[in-house]
Amino acid sequence: MSSTLKPYLNAVRTTLDAAMCLGNFNSQVVERHIKPEVEVKTSKELLLTPAVIARNEKEKVLIEASYNSIRVSIAVKQADEIEEILCQKFMRFMMMRAENFVILRRKPMKGYDISFLITNFHTEQMLKNKLVDFVIHFMEEIDKEISEMKLSVNARARIVAEEFLKRF
């Protein structure tokens, strides 16, 4: 199972490296404004072809790029109901604090669990290779975190049930 992880992350890394070549772009549609073109999608020539990199049906990454912004949406592996609930709560926790993350989007794209919106202003302030490292690291850690949380939920449930049933 983990033998597909490395090539999956490598594919995502190289695609992000290529797609994160962003530059400043003043809007063609509204004067004196700068908008992330991947979000407004008003000029088709400024959008690049979106790419989906899928490890299997459940785990995939959607990368949509444009002249000045890129949106990365991640679908996290959720094997059973507990993982689904944990994932949803964890992502919601992070998305509510999206300002602190800087590149996080407050709402995920449809069909995905979490989305990043990276603009040329972010690549100007931060090193591009570090941003790519961050996204890849995030993808690696999410699975581990959710498994850990699931184990601790199960452990707690077992202890609670034991204590409760001791009465009987």
Added chain:
Amino acid sequence: MAELHNFGVKPIPCHAWNQDRTQLALSPNNNDVNIYQKQATGWKLMHTLSEHTLQITGIDWAPKTNRIVTCGADRNAYVWQLNDGEWQQELVILRINRAATCVKWSPDEDKFAVGSSSRMISVCYFESENNWWVSKHIKKPLRSTVLSIDWHPNNILLVAGCCDYKAYIFSAYIKEINNKPGPTVWGKKMTFGYLMQEFSMPCYGWVHGVSFSKSGDRLAMVSHGSEVCVATGGSELVTLRTPHLPFLDCLWLTENSFVAAGHDCNPMLYTVDDACSSVTFCCKLDQASKGAGSGRAVSAMNMFKMMDKKGSVATGDNEPQTKHKNAILQVLKYSDDKFSTSGSDGNVIVWNVKSLESSIEEMKIV
């Protein structure tokens, strides 16, 4: 070999040199133009030109007449003249309704061209009767934002790289101020706004940089599809798909070699054969010194030190080894064998082609 000049941490999207290269005008990604004077110990800020109300997108310094033209996202352009040690501005009515993206003086410095997000090029010249700058528009067949502009040495033709994946060669002949031009390899008819030739990028990439060679017979274009294209009048486009990240600007060094730089933070040399039928990659111009090999032995100790101090697990291999730490935004000619690059990392680097040629083995300027 390469002199690095740092001007802060903000990106430098545009810069321009004066005639004797003692002064540098640049914009630190805001509404102002800073003019620095070269001193023995560094650069001293001499003037700040603040008239634009939004970010400045293009600066050009005319060497002979000593005028600076700046254009910005506020749809305006100003021509600045030095009077009594102060730079005075003159507003140019561009008549565009979106941001200006790039500006270039013509070789004879009697007019300049401004590319804009409103899908047109404004060619402006000074009308002495009314004492102001007048603009004429080139609109057809541009269908998207103009990203880059370069003039042909004959002062009449100009090339524009556009977001609609094409590069266009137009005539900017203004009968009030220009003499009738002779024919060139690009065509004979040269009324204002006439499309001489148009090139479509095979990979559908935005044309970030365009450059005419010194004779004007060759044209180089770099686009977002990681392609470098070369064309000469009347012939087909010659393309080379590169394995590098897209380039943002290009500059001819001689008639057969040009340098392209962009998101790889490394200027790269390309050569074109005499018949202009193929482009080949020559070498990267920013090669890490060979002394990095000896650093390997020390790096094991360094690695554990880093793990202790900063908690980082990987070695510092991800640090860019190039002189520019972020994308290179503009390449300009500095002198006959030097060129300058400005980048998103706040650095302006002047590269000496002759000394690079002697230090890099595979490099050959043809």
